[in-house]
Amino acid sequence: MNYWLLKSEPSSFSIDDLARARGRKTAWDGVRNYQARNMLRDEMKKGDRAFFYHSSCEVPGITGIVAVVRAGYPDVTAFDPKDHHFDPDSDPHAPRWFMVDVKLVRKFERSITLDELKRHASGKLKDLQLLQRGTRLSVMPVSAQSWKFILSLA
C-alpha cells in the first residue's frame, strides 16, 4: 500500500464537503498537471491512503485521511465544455486526464497545520515534498515514515 497527499482548496471542495457526500465518496477530478496525472493514472491503487490537505486558505494543513476506492480512470470533466476543467484537446478516445475515487476514512479533530509540519522540515519530515521548495503538485507521494510521523501528530 502506498501513501499520498491530495490538495484541495476548501472553498471549492473541503473535507466537510466530502463528509457530506453520498457514501462519503468523491471522484478526485480536475487535475490538469502531467506529473500529477501520471500518479493518478499509473500509481495510485485501490486501498492506498492519502492525506486530505487544505490549501489556499486561512490555515493550510492536513485535515484528514481518505482511501483510494477506485484506481485511475479517465476524467470525464475534461470532455464537458461547460465544466471549469474542460480541455478541448483531450480526446475521449485517448483521454489525457485521469482521476481516482476516494472515500473519507477519518477527519482529524484538529487540522495538522502547515506551520506545524514545517517545524519538522529538516527532521522527521525531511522527505515530505509538500515542504520542499517550489512544490506545487496537487498530488504527491508520502513516504511510509512521514505518514507514520504525521499520524503521530494528529
Add this chain to the structure above:
DNA sequence: GCCAACGTTGGC
C-alpha cells in the same frame, strides 16, 4: 530546441 511571455499555484 530555445526562450520569452504568460498562466497558475499557493503561502504570506
Add this chain to the structure above:
DNA sequence: GCCAACGTTGGC
C-alpha cells in the same frame, strides 16, 4: 494583493 516558483505555449 503580492510575488516566487514552476508549467505551458508558441514564435523562431
